[in-house]
């Protein structure tokens with residue numbers, strides 16, 4: 001069973017985090033870290049509480065706690081996803097600040113040459129945001145923005161979110177059936 005870390009920070013786009021968690025939870029060992037603002041925005045956008053993540057095969061951590069095994073390079077995972085990622089967390093990871101568990105674990109994953117997937121959500125982006133994202137890419141992270149495509153003709157907001165979730169799962173090597181591979185067929189609806 002793969003071991004995946006899911007960090008949820010206070011950006012808009014909690015549906016991505018929920019759909020991703022729902023796909024990971026039965027198939028992988030999941031370690032969830034929620035920032036305080038992550039918990040707040042989760043409630044605003046979905047009505048869910050942090051207790052939503054308390055399920056089988058899942059460990060939930062307080063972001064203020066540092067004395068846990070995943071904060072050490074000796075603890076191995078198959079990948080960490082920051083989804084959604086705020087510009088604040090992106091900046092702090094890019095600067096190596098490590099003042100919270102999310103920042104520390106991301107720092108550890110990068111130094112150990114592990115897999116870090118960052119799903120930033122902000123628009124428009126300033127030069128500061130873009131430089132920080134470039135820094136993360138250059139340090140070995142995969143920057144996978146929450147920019148869904150629409151060519152698969154989504155009918156629901158969940159299908160829109162699944163476009164991004166499917167790409168994340170592909171990069172983690174976790175099997176899914178969210179989207180079939182793209183085929184250029186004329187399936188267009190005209191409005």
Ligand SMILES: Cc1cc2nc3c(=O)[nH]c(=O)nc-3n(C[C@H](O)[C@H](O)[C@H](O)COP(=O)(O)O)c2cc1C
Pocket residue numbers: 008009010011012013035036037038040041044085086087088089121122
């Ligand atoms: C409803 C709501 C939506 C937000 N959306 C975003 C966003 O999309 N991107 C972003 O960078 N910050 C967003 N913020 C601001 C962050 O929550 C704020 O910068 C916070 O300090 C981030 O802390 P964290 O990175 O520790 O989660 C939002 C805040 C609220 C209340």
